[in-house]
Every structure is written in structure tokens, then in C-alpha cells.
Amino acid sequence: MTDFSARRRIMVDTQVRPADVTKFPIIEAMLAVPREQFVPDALREAAYAGDNIELGNGRVVLEARTLAKMLDALDVRGDELVLDVGCALGYSSAVIARMAQAVVALEEDEEMASEAQDQLVNVGADNVVLQVGTLAEGAAEHGPYDAIIVQGGVGELPVALTDQLKEGGRIICLFMDEALGAVRIGYKTSAGMSWRFEFNAGAPVLPGFQKQRAFAL
Template sequence: MHDDMSDAREEMIERQLIARGIVEPRIIDAMRRVPREAFLRWGLREFAYADESLPIEAEQTISQPFIVALMLAIAQLGPNDHVLEIGTGSGYAAAVLAEVVAVVDTIERLPQLAASAYNRLTSLGYDNVSVHVGDGTLGLPARGPFDAILVTASGPVVPPALCAQLKVGGRLVMPVGPNTERQRLCRLVRYGDRTYYQEMLNFVRFVPLIGAQGWGGITEE
């Protein structure tokens, strides 16, 4: 089974990533090292390297490998970066991030998901990732500012709280657009205290970003 998974992972890297323009060596190496099957329940592990999102607990999803790699590439991450991830989910993207940057803080609004992600990340030895429970739309100001922020759920706009927690020169990548339709990946770069540049990139589809500065407009308890 391990050999089968290794073969499937290599095929994913060739067909889903390199063939579609993801060529940065640090990202490719990270995707090669992280066992996506470890972040799925047993019945779905055979599909771990399929080019699709898959269901996890609490009616959430694990993003397809290409989207995880694409968001990292768009964020232009450096090896010494401190990154905030909004929406821990299964913990898979946090593990990939942990292979690419120095420090990862990840925040999840659902305690059930945060606990299972923490257990997976700990068992795999990712000691440079800290898992937090809270409203991701408000970020994690006590741990900021951040070199990059990656948001793995779609909101109507980029939350102002997250913009404020970027370092000058920092990058934020997030799907933005209507809740029930496809969205577009937004890259926002902070150039000064009040100066930001925002561009809209690939079309994507993500679960909604819930919270005080996301869909619903109130902090969920």
C-alpha cells in the first residue's frame, strides 16, 4: 500500500502540478513529502491523490492538491516566513506550508477539526505548526504581523482584520466572491501602512468563510 501511495503521489506531482505550471522546487518537494492520505478517513485514502477536493469531518473539505500548491505559489513564500493559515480543516495544507516556511499558525473555527488536525500534525512531527481555535476572519493579532496569510475559505471581501495583520511587503491569498458560485483567487500585497495592491487570479470554488468579517457578519460561538 505504501508503494501504491508513493506511486500515486508521484503521478499527482507530474500530472496535476508540474504539467499545470507548478514548478517551484520547494513546493514540489513539500507536496512529495506530505502524505495526503494521512489527512483522510480510511475509506477515502485510495483517492488521496485524485485531482479533487474530498469530504472531511463537519461537512468541510480537503482542497485538491493543485489548489494547495497554487495558493503557496501565488503567495511567493520564503523559507524564513511566518505564515497564518485561516481554515485548518484536515491540517493537510498546514503540513505542506510547514515544509516550505519557518513558522505556521493555523486557525480553525470548529474545535472538532482543530483537534483532529492537531493530532495528525503532531503525529507527523510538524512542531513548527501551532493550531488555534477561533474566528479566522479576525486573524490572530497576538501572533502577527505575518509575512503571508492564506485563507482556505471564500468570503465576500478580504477581511480588514487580516489586511491589518500583514507585514509591509506581506502577501495574502484568498478566494473572494459569491457564496454559492465559483470565486476567484485574490492576491493582496501590502506596500505601506495604508497601501495595498489587489489582483484577481484563477477561478476556484471553496467552502464559505464564516465569521465576524466573513459570511454572516457575526462571530460564531
């Protein structure tokens, strides 16, 4: 029988800590949340490998290093409301739930959303609200948000998401340009959005987040 708790410790010690992620809430959450419960049954043995986990249709569970570094930059606090865009089977939402006051987990694939709901209940993540809806439209009815995180590649960021940030709030995205991806964090001010580069990573671009081609005559 696989000792998944041991694999979780190895994941944190070999993928998360060496990436300069040292904030206790992130380490604690990643040690506590059973990642193997948030992937398809056939991939449970691969749940702790240091790669994105393919879910089909261009969707992935982000590798632990990428998610941890995104959360490190986002610096979620215990009194904050977070929108988790593209939560898939719910792993990221379960992790964030241990750091935030509340999480809105947004997923447009109804089958994945149903599975996510079951697993979030199983791990006791009772401060997560699962919302089924179009990823690019966000979940304005629950906002505005202190922080937003996007669980996949972004070609172009829909304005709807930054509109749902509180002033002073922040959003973190993995912007993909061909095969190269750059994680950037954006801060919302009265003057608009201010962006800062964090690190390089990669993931498929989410549906609705493709870069719009410029129209030339």
C-alpha cells in the same frame, strides 16, 4: 495495500506540474506530506483525486492544484511566518511548514483542530502552532505575518486578517461570486491593499466570510 507514495507522485505529475507550478519547495513538500493522513479515514482512497475533499459543514481540503497554485503565487520563503486560515485537518499547514520558518494553523472546529494537531505531530511538523479560534478573527497574538493563506472560499474578507499582515506582506484568497471563484493575491503597502488576479478555482465560502448584504430601504 495502497501505495500512497506512488499516488503522491502521480498527483504531483498530473495535477501540480501541469498547472505550471515548478518551484522546488512546493513540489518537494507535496511529494513528502502524506495527504491521506489529513482526510477522514473513509476518504483516504480519494485523497489524491483531483477535487476538493468534502469534510462536511461546507468545509473542504482544497484540491492539490488549487493549493499548489496559491502557494506558487504566495512564494513563501524560509524565513517567513505564515498564517494558515481554516487549516481543517492540517494538510495545508503541513505542506507550508516545509517552506516557511513557522506556521500558525488557525481552525475553529475543535474536533478538526484536535485531529490536525495529532497528524501534524505524526509527520514531524514541529514548526506549526495550532490555534483554535474564530477564522474571521485571525490570530493576532502570533502576528504580524509575512503571508496569509485562506483555505476556502471568501465572499468578503474580514479586515482583521489584512490588519494582521506586516507592511510588505501578502495574502491570497479564493473570492467566490456565486459559483465562480477567482484567486487573488493582495499586497499590503502604506497606502493600503493592492490586489492582483491569479487564476480561477472554486470552494465553499468559509464561516464568517460570507458577503454582507447591502441594506436598502
